[in-house]
Amino acid sequence: MRIAFITDLHIDAAGVNPKGVDVRQNFLNTLAFLSELKPACLVLGGDICNTAGDPAIYEWVCQQLAQLPFPHYVIPGNHDDSVMVAEAFGRKHNLHDNELYFALPLEGRPTLFLDTSKGELSPQQWNWLREYMAALRDNNVLIFMHHPPIPADVTYMDAHDSFHQSEEFLDLVKGSSCHVTVVCGHYHVEKVVQRGNLMMLITPSTFVQIKHDPAEIEIDNYYVGIREINLTTHGTTSTVHYL
Numbered sequence: 001m002r003i004a005f006i007t008d009l010h011i012d013a014a015g016v017n018p019k020g021v022d023v024r025q026n027f028l029n030t031l032a033f034l035s036e037l038k039p040a041c042l043v044l045g046g047d048i049c050n051t052a053g054d055p056a057i058y059e060w061v062c063q064q065l066a067q068l069p070f071p072h073y074v075i076p077g078n079h080d081d082s083v084m085v086a087e088a089f090g091r092k093h094n095l096h097d098n099e100l101y102f103a104l105p106l107e108g109r110p111t112l113f114l115d116t117s118k119g120e121l122s123p124q125q126w127n128w129l130r131e132y133m134a135a136l137r138d139n140n141v142l143i144f145m146h147h148p149p150i151p152a153d154v155t156y157m158d159a160h161d162s163f164h165q166s167e168e169f170l171d172l173v174k175g176s177s178c179h180v181t182v183v184c185g186h187y188h189v190e191k192v193v194q195r196g197n198l199m200m201l202i203t204p205s206t207f208v209q210i211k212h213d214p215a216e217i218e219i220d221n222y223y224v225g226i227r228e229i230n231l232t233t234h235g236t237t238s239t240v241h242y243l
């Protein structure tokens, strides 16, 4: 099964181009590329909005997605409003105390979609995640979440804008007998991090990418990134494409 993952769209009001980037056109170009890639589904990794959740922006995004011949799933980012996302994308039934999280089998592979829009999981979401991980023991688990759950040697983001509960996440994964693949965004870089039974695939943005080493944010490039993930009987493979 081929999954396309795009993240950090940072779409603003019509006519507004953050950092001079036509983020709406980038998104449309991405969708055009997907017609070549032909995934079985698309996952949107959050930060659909540039600064804060806006129903008009979600509506525009949903209008474009309606033309795709395959389903799409969405998780919120720190620049999104989970309730607005759930309303716009028809996922209100997956809202739990204003957090949007759910599980699906993707071609038999247990797949969890988390809500890290606050930079952390609520106690209720932790309980849900722990129960799922316990029930899924020995499986290969796929997790989509906006934030990389552990540090990734991207200096600025690790120091100033990282997931708040890295230790808890690592403890949960370490204590499980699952192989966990996390597909995430937020850092605006392409990176693979492997630690114990955790593999983290950080996915570049469709907006801008940043340099990994500087202590302050420095733009690396403006290429639009799209991650392809293939779940097959002989393993999980992943590629990043740039437009």
Ligand SMILES: [Fe+2]
Binding pocket: 008, 047, 077, 078, 079, 146, 185, 186, 187
């Ligand atoms: Fe983000």
